[in-house]
Each structure stands twice: as C-alpha cells, then as structure tokens.
Amino acid sequence: xxxxxxxxxxxxxxxxxxxxxxxxxxxxxxxxxxxxxxxxxxxxxxxxxxxxxxxxxxxxxxxxxxxxxxxxxxxxxxxxxxxxxxxxxxxxxxxxxxxxxxxxxxxxxxxxxxxxxxxxxxxxxxxxxxxxxxxxxxxxxxxxxxxxxxxxxxxxxxxxxxxxxxxxxxxxxxxxxxxxxxxxxxxxxxxxxxxxxxxxxxxxxxxxxxxxxxxxxxxxxxxxxxxxxxxxxxxxxxxxxxxxxxxxxxxxxxxxxxxxxxxxxxxxx
Numbered sequence: 001x002x003x004x005x006x007x008x009x010x011x012x013x014x015x016x017x018x019x020x021x022x023x024x025x026x027x028x029x030x031x032x033x034x035x036x037x038x039x040x041x042x043x044x045x046x047x048x049x050x051x052x053x054x055x056x057x058x059x060x061x062x063x064x065x066x067x068x069x070x071x072x073x074x075x076x077x078x079x080x081x082x083x084x085x086x087x088x089x090x091x092x093x094x095x096x097x098x099x100x101x102x103x104x105x106x107x108x109x110x111x112x113x114x115x116x117x118x119x120x121x122x123x124x125x126x127x128x129x130x131x132x133x134x135x136x137x138x139x140x141x142x143x144x145x146x147x148x149x150x151x152x153x154x155x156x157x158x159x160x161x162x163x164x165x166x167x168x169x170x171x172x173x174x175x176x177x178x179x180x181x182x183x184x185x186x187x188x189x190x191x192x193x194x195x196x197x198x199x200x201x202x203x204x205x206x207x208x209x210x211x212x213x214x215x216x217x218x219x220x221x222x223x224x225x226x227x228x229x230x231x232x233x234x235x236x237x238x239x240x241x242x243x244x245x246x247x248x249x250x251x252x253x254x255x256x257x258x259x260x261x262x263x264x265x266x267x268x269x
Contacts, residue, residue, distance in 0.1 A: 009055075009261070013254035016048050017247050024243030039101040045246040046091070046098035049253055053088040056257035057081050059264050066267040072134040076127035083120035084256070090114040106234065107175055118186040125193040132200055145196060152195035156188035163228050170235035180231040187224035194220055212262035219255030222248050 023032050023041055032041070064077035090113035094104045167180045194217045201210040226248035233241045 009254070009258055013052075013251065013258070016044070017251050017254075020045065020243045020247035020250065024241075024247070027243070041243070041246070042101070043099050045250065046095040048250050049091050050088065050095055052250065052253035052257050053084055053091055056253065056260050057084040057088055059257060059260045060084055063260065063264045063267060066264065072131035073128065076124045076131055079120050079124035079127060080260070083117045083124060086113045086117040086120060087253075090117070107179055111179055115182070115186075118190065122190055122193065125190065125197060129193060129196055129200065132197075145199075148196050148199045149192060152192045156191055160185060160188060164231070167231045167235045172235060176234060180234045183227035184224060184231055187220065187227050190220055191217075191224065208262065208266055212259050212266070214259075215255050215262060216259030219252045219257075219259060221252075222255060223252035226252055 019036070020041065022029070023036070023038075026032065032038070036044075060077050060081035064074050064081060067074045067077070090110040093108065093110040093113070097104045163184055164181050167177065170177070172180065194213075197213055198210075198217050201207075201213045226245055229241050229245040229248055233245060
C-alpha cells in the first residue's frame with residue numbers, strides 16, 4: 001500500500017504544486033494565458049484541495065477502524081478524521097464559487113467549519129500524546145516535555161508579532177481582521193503539541209513512525225504558511241500572492257494526507 005500510494009500521491013502533489021508556483025513566478029507565460037487560465041487554475045486548486053482533504057479524512061477513519069475498540073489511540077484518529085472532515089466541508093462550500101469562476105466570499109459559512117477544525121485537530125494531537133504515554137512509549141520526563149512545550153510556544157509567540165503586524169495595521173472590517181489574525185494564530189497553536197509529538201517519536205528517528213509524524217508536521221507548517229499568505233492577501237490586497245496561497249494549501253493538505261497514510265500502512269503491515 002505504501003509504495004503504490006507514493007507512486008501516485010507524491011508525484012501528483014509535487015507536479016500540481018510546481019504548476020501553481022510557476023503561475024506565481026511567470027504569470028504571463030503562454031501556459032498560463034492559454035491552456036491554464038487563472039479561472040481553470042482556481043478550479044483545479046479547488047478540486048485538488050477537496051481530493052486531498054477527503055483522502056486524509058478517509059485514511060484517518062481507516063486508521064481508527066484498524067484498531068481495536070479499547071485501544072487508547074483510536075479516539076485520537078476519530079478526532080483527527082473529524083477535523084479533516086470539517087476542513088473538507090469548509091472547502092466544499094467555497095468550491096462552488098471557485099468552480100464557477102466566481103470570487104470566494106470572506107467571511108462566509110465556510111469559516112465556521114474551518115474554525116471548528118482547529119479544536120478537533122488540536123484535541124486529536126493531545127490525545128495522541130496521552131495515548132502514547134498509556135501504551136508505554138518513552139515520552140520523556142515531565143521536565144523534558146515542559147521544556148519542549150515552552151520552546152515551541154516561545155518560538156510561535158516570537159513569530160506571531162512580525163507575521164500579524166501587517167494584518168493588524170490594515171484597514172479591515174472587525175470580523176475580517178479577527179479571522180485573518182485567528183487562522184495563523186490557531187495554526188501556531190497546533191504546532192506546539194506537534195512539536196511534542198515529534199520529540200516523542202524522534203527517539204525512533206530513522207523509523208517509519210517518526211517519518212510519518214515529520215510528514216504531518218510539515219503539512220501543518222505549510223498550512224500555517226497558507227493562512228499567513230491568506231491574511232496578507234486579505235489585508236494588503238496583493239493578488240500576486242494568490243498562486244502561492246493555493247500552492248501552500250495543496251502542499252499542506254497533501255503532506256497531512258501522506259503522513260496519515262503512512263500511519264495506516266504501518267497498522268496494516
């Protein structure tokens with residue numbers, strides 16, 4: 001399962017990403033003014049995001065189903081599947097505009113689902129940590145975990161100031177400003193438990209469990225980058241960021257799905 005999925009998922013992910021990066025770097029190239037027009041690219045991005053989020057949701061649910069009822073990791077997979085499904089529903093609400101070549105509304109009902117995804121995914125990550133402790137994995141001493149959490153939180157707090165300054169200084173409606181600032185902040189909050197998970201599994205570096213979590217962590221880093229680009233696009237009105245915004249989300253959803261799929265492959269092996 002692992003090799004077959006890698007042969008399809010990862011090459012398709014990178015090719016799609018490079019198409020959007022190329023659009024951002026060379027928007028006047030013949031490819032992007034004829035065959036791949038902006039409207040077609042936005043529609044392609046919508047379909048790619050929906051597909052990757054659906055795969056991540058399905059593979060998370062299958063990971064849950066692969067475990068017996070009493071396994072402490074099972075609820076974590078349930079929460080992660082629910083969080084990815086919530087993102088899928090948010091994207092589905094926007095896709096109807098993107099596929100029709102219309103501007104996506106912001107704020108919209110889709111933001112309710114996007115915001116709901118954060119506590120679900122955050123609870124899943126925390127549950128993974130507790131479950132690994134319950135099954136006896138060496139998660140480190142309380143002091144070691146506290147240091148990891150403190151360093152991750154401090155790094156996110158330091159990044160928040162320069163990242164959010166342009167958004168907070170822009171002339172936006174209160175709700176627009178609140179949402180534009182909330183998304184990057186919520187992403188950074190997710191990076192804190194992910195850093196602890198990475199530290200726990202890093203003891204098995206070189207192994208497939210650690211690799212799977214590195215892939216998932218990379219996905220959330222790109223998701224944070226996408227939300228920062230979205231905040232800048234909203235605040236500063238820089239339409240040139242749009243291709244890179246799509247690329248960041250496609251990479252993010254693709255890496256999260258790929259990491260989840262790696263976990264599933266380990267359970268089924």
